[in-house]
Structure formats: C-alpha cells, structure tokens
Amino acid sequence: MPRIIMALMLREMATTYGRSAGGYLWAILEPILGIALLSVIFSLTLARPGLGTNFPLFYASGLLPFLMFNDISGKVASAIRFSRPFLAYPSVTFVDILIARILLNALTHTAIMAIVLTSIVTIYQLPVVFDLSAIFKTLLCVTILATGVGTLNCYLSTAFPVWERIWSILTRPLFLMSGIFFLYGMMPPQAQNILWYNPLIHCIGMMRQGMYPTYQGDYLSPGYVIGVSVVLFVLGLMLLERNYKRLLER
Structure with a gap:
C-alpha cells in the first residue's frame, strides 16, 4: 500500500504541476498575489487590520487555510x-x-504556508513568534475537514455529475462567510449565530490564535470541526464502498 500511494503521488505531481510552465511556482504565487491584492484594497479603506498592524499577515492568516481547504477538498x-x-x-x-x-x-x-508566512515576517521585519503547536492543530483540522467534505463530494460528483456545478455555486459565499476579512467578534450577533456553524470559521480562528498570542477566540470549537468532518467522511466512505465499482462503469 505505501508503494502504491507513493507511485500515485509521484504521478499526480508530474501531471498536475509538471505540465504547467511554472510548475509548483504557480501554487506558491496564487496565495501571494491574493494576499497582496487584498492588502492593497483594504489598506486604502481601513486604518488597520482586525489584528495587529500588518495587513499581509492578517489576510494570510485567513486566506491560506481557506485555500488549503478548497484545494484539498476539490482534489479529493x-x-x-x-x-x-x-x-x-x-x-x-x-x-x-x-x-x-x-x-x-x-x-x-x-x-x-511556511514559505508565505516566513516571507511576510522577513520582508516586513515583524517581531512575531508563532505558536507552532496551534498552527499544526489548525492544519490538521483543515485537512480532516477537507477530507470529509471531499470524500462525500467524491461520491456525489461521480454519481451525479451536475453536483459539481451545484456545489461550486453553493460554496461561493464561503469566501465571505469564513472570517477571512473580518474577525468573528466584529460581526453582528445575528450573523455570529449563523456563521458559528461554518466549520471553516473555526479553522481560520484557530490559525489566528497560533499567529496572534493576544487573540482569544472564545467561540472556537475544534471538536465541532472534527465531528462534522468524521460524519461526512464516514458517510462518503460508506457510499463509495457500496457503489464505486458501479461508478467506474458510468
């Protein structure tokens, strides 16, 4: 099994990144350009970001986990x-x-994430000390959540091809509803009551806890994220186990 998994990983590296002109460079440039654009736009309208004084670092703390979830769940x-x-x-x-x-x-x-965050800290000479254990916990939660969502969508999009387009439409508001631009505590109470059930807002909050020592994040619930992820993963795995041979014939 390890040899099969390694062979599949090498094959995907060659097909996904090897055929493009920039290869892995494009994967790194995407979040960098996104963070730079957000920083320029919001620095013109806001006096300071929601946490700290550096716009790129603040938006990196929200955008990087979001991109990670989006990419892994889509690939799965x-x-x-x-x-x-x-x-x-x-x-x-x-x-x-x-x-x-x-x-x-x-x-x-x-x-x-390591390259982007290190670059921001170095370029702006920020005196920050990251909580690596909190950041690792965030990466683990994001990966588990993306795995759960992706596994269920793997069955749904293979069995019902139209589901991929429906999912794309349903998740477009996630970019605005996951706390990338504003902190959860800055939102109106009515919005907080609804957005709390978005697991991504917890993941991004945990990321900011690891990057900003003063950020409390009393609303955060890693258990909720893991619970939702496990339920989706088990459901998707059961559906695939029962139907994947039939799906291959489609």
Missing part, C-alpha cells in the same frame, strides 16, 4: 475520475487514491 472530490484507469488494477483501491491526493496536497499547502 475528483480523485476517482482523475485516477479511474488505475482502479482497473486489483492492487489499487479508491482508498489508496484518496490517501495519495490528501497527503500530497496537504504537504504542498503546508510548504506554501
């Missing part, structure tokens, strides 16, 4: 379609394919 959702030919081999299962995509993309985004 398309895992069977991406590696359909390999499932013809008896030694390769859909679980191997899921694990390979999760590991590769989680490691990629962890490296991207």
Whole structure:
C-alpha cells in the first residue's frame, strides 16, 4: 500500500504541476498575489487590520487555510475520475487514491504556508513568534475537514455529475462567510449565530490564535470541526464502498 500511494503521488505531481510552465511556482504565487491584492484594497479603506498592524499577515492568516481547504477538498472530490484507469488494477483501491491526493496536497499547502508566512515576517521585519503547536492543530483540522467534505463530494460528483456545478455555486459565499476579512467578534450577533456553524470559521480562528498570542477566540470549537468532518467522511466512505465499482462503469 505505501508503494502504491507513493507511485500515485509521484504521478499526480508530474501531471498536475509538471505540465504547467511554472510548475509548483504557480501554487506558491496564487496565495501571494491574493494576499497582496487584498492588502492593497483594504489598506486604502481601513486604518488597520482586525489584528495587529500588518495587513499581509492578517489576510494570510485567513486566506491560506481557506485555500488549503478548497484545494484539498476539490482534489479529493475528483480523485476517482482523475485516477479511474488505475482502479482497473486489483492492487489499487479508491482508498489508496484518496490517501495519495490528501497527503500530497496537504504537504504542498503546508510548504506554501511556511514559505508565505516566513516571507511576510522577513520582508516586513515583524517581531512575531508563532505558536507552532496551534498552527499544526489548525492544519490538521483543515485537512480532516477537507477530507470529509471531499470524500462525500467524491461520491456525489461521480454519481451525479451536475453536483459539481451545484456545489461550486453553493460554496461561493464561503469566501465571505469564513472570517477571512473580518474577525468573528466584529460581526453582528445575528450573523455570529449563523456563521458559528461554518466549520471553516473555526479553522481560520484557530490559525489566528497560533499567529496572534493576544487573540482569544472564545467561540472556537475544534471538536465541532472534527465531528462534522468524521460524519461526512464516514458517510462518503460508506457510499463509495457500496457503489464505486458501479461508478467506474458510468
């Protein structure tokens, strides 16, 4: 199994990044350009960010976990379609394919996050000390959440191709509803009561706890994130186990 997973990871690295002109460079440039654009826009309208005094660092704390979730869940959702030919081999299962995509993309985004945050701290000479244990907990929660959502969507988008488009429409507001721009405590109470049930807002809050020692985040509930993730993952895994051979014939 480890050899199969490694082979699948190497194959995806070659097909996903090897064919583009910039390769992994584009994966790094995407969050950097996004953070730079947000910083310029909001620095013109706001006197200071929600936490600290540095706009790029504040938006990196929200944008990086969001991009990580979005990418991993999307890659897991398309895992069977991406590696359909390999499932013809008896030694390769859909679980191997899921694990390979999760590991590769989680490691990629962890490296991207380290590069972006280190660059911001170095360029702006910020006297910050990150809580690495809190950041690691955030990365773990984001990966687990993306795995749960992606596994369920893997079945739904393979069984019902229209679901991919529906999901894309349903999740567009997540960029505004996950606390990337504003802190949870700055939102109206009515909005807080609704947005608390968005697991991503907890993940981004945990990330900011690891980057800003003074940030309390009393609303945060890692248990809620893990609970939602496990339920979605188990449901998706059960549906795939029962139906993935039939899905391959579609």
